[in-house]
Amino acid sequence: MSETQGPKIVCIGRIYCDLVFAGVPRMPTLGSEVFADNVSLHAGGGAFNSAVTFCALGWNTALSGTLPATPFDTQILTEAQAVGLDVSLCRQAPPGASPQITVAMAIQGDRSFLSNKSGKAAPSLDTTHPTCRTVRHMHIGEIRTLYEMPALLKQARTAGWTISLDCGWDDELMPQGAALNKLVSQVDVFLPNEIEFETLKASGLKSDVAPLTVLKQGAKGATALSDGQRLQLPATPVQVVDATGAGDAFNGGFLAGWLTGEPLGTCLENGNQCGAKTVGNIGGTLGLLAKEPMLKASL
Ligand SMILES: Nc1ncnc2c1ncn2[C@@H]1O[C@H](COP(=O)(O)OP(=O)(O)OP(=O)(O)O)[C@@H](O)[C@H]1O
Ligand SMILES: [Mg+2]
Structure with a gap:
């Protein structure tokens, strides 16, 4: 891959392997067992x-x-390869680490989750790594990762990258808005x-x-808030x-x-389209890979 073809974006955060139980008739209760129609990784x-x-x-x-610790790493590597996602900055879990997995139960159109967080949020980012040479933007998958790795901000700025941050549900950090x-x-x-956002603001x-x-x-x-203006x-x-x-x-x-x-209105429109495409397909984001030409053309 030549320099100009290298990654433009790096996404950093916790990587999980989701065990999705589908067709679950009801939430299991203590002392009972429930059988799903199917399970997939x-x-x-x-x-x-x-x-x-x-x-x-x-x-x-x-x-x-x-x-996630083996054997769950295989799932991530296989899916990454299928979409051409560069994993050269990823690291194996340390020996003896418990697997970072989520059990998701799909019950009547909704899901509940049970997750195991394991070890540090992410390995230290080496911005001098060859993979980083062409990067211009860093997206941080959840506020917890930034909280655990605040040095990411300086690293990205020194490398000349712009930075985006998702919040991600976090019972411990969301009530600590002032500190964030x-x-x-x-x-x-x-x-x-x-x-x-409301929980963070309230704190x-x-x-x-x-x-x-x-x-x-x-x-x-979705609504964009910038310079005292709101665009919904x-x-x-x-x-x-x-x-x-x-x-x-x-x-x-x-x-x-x-x-x-692109103007903020177009960005919101693109975001809404991608969100809707995901909501309308089984299997989360991978539904997007049915590739709607509309999405590309609008960028
Ligand atoms: N029912 C829906 N119909 C159409 N679009 C939707 C629907 N639900 C979500 N979206 C789109 O997806 C975007 C993100 O969804 P949502 O607001 O639920 O984010 P979230 O709570 O962060 O999701 P996640 O559970 O993935 O973290 C929305 O802003 C919207 O564009
Ligand atoms: Mg979210």
Whole structure:
């Protein structure tokens, strides 16, 4: 691969292997057993899901994170290879690490999750690594990763990269908004969902702390907040099949527009399209890989 063809975007964060139990008749209760219709394995985590969306939109992208312990790493590597996602910045889990996996139960159109976080958020990022030579943007999959690795901000700026940050649901950090102002103020684009943002604000995060905040509002669409202005765009109507990863897919679509200098309205539209495409397909972000020419053409 020549220099100019290398990754333009690096996505960093926790990488999970999701064990998705589908057709679950009811939530298991203590002392009882429930049988699902089927179970399948999928790569997961915000960084992976957004990275796959960038790939689907034609952006050379690298993933940086620790692979779940074997045998679950195979799933991530196989899915990454299928979409051309560069994994040269990823590391194996240390010996003896417990696998970073999520059990997802799909019950009547919704899902509940049980996850195991293992070890550090991600390996240290070496911005002098050959993979990083062509990078111009870093997307951080969840605020917890930035909280654990604040040096990422300086590293990215020194390398001349722009920075985006998803929040990701985090029971411990979301009620600590005041303490997060300093970190969030240093990213270019902050992309929480509406509940995450409201919880952060209620605990002291300033609403205009990032130069551009993009609120993901589910079936209502999304709102961009910048320079004291609000721009709201309704969602793309779609039949909900599987909402997993919609927020991460939205990030990919929005940021692909933002990185090409599109007006905010177009970025929101692209984000909404990617979110809707994911919601309308089984298997989260990978549904995007059915490749809608519309998505590419609009960028
Ligand atoms: N029911 C829906 N109909 C149409 N579009 C949707 C729907 N749900 C989500 N989307 C699209 O996906 C985007 C992201 O969804 P959402 O607001 O649920 O993010 P999130 O809560 O961060 O998701 P995730 O659970 O993946 O973290 C929305 O802004 C919207 O564009
Ligand atoms: Mg989200």
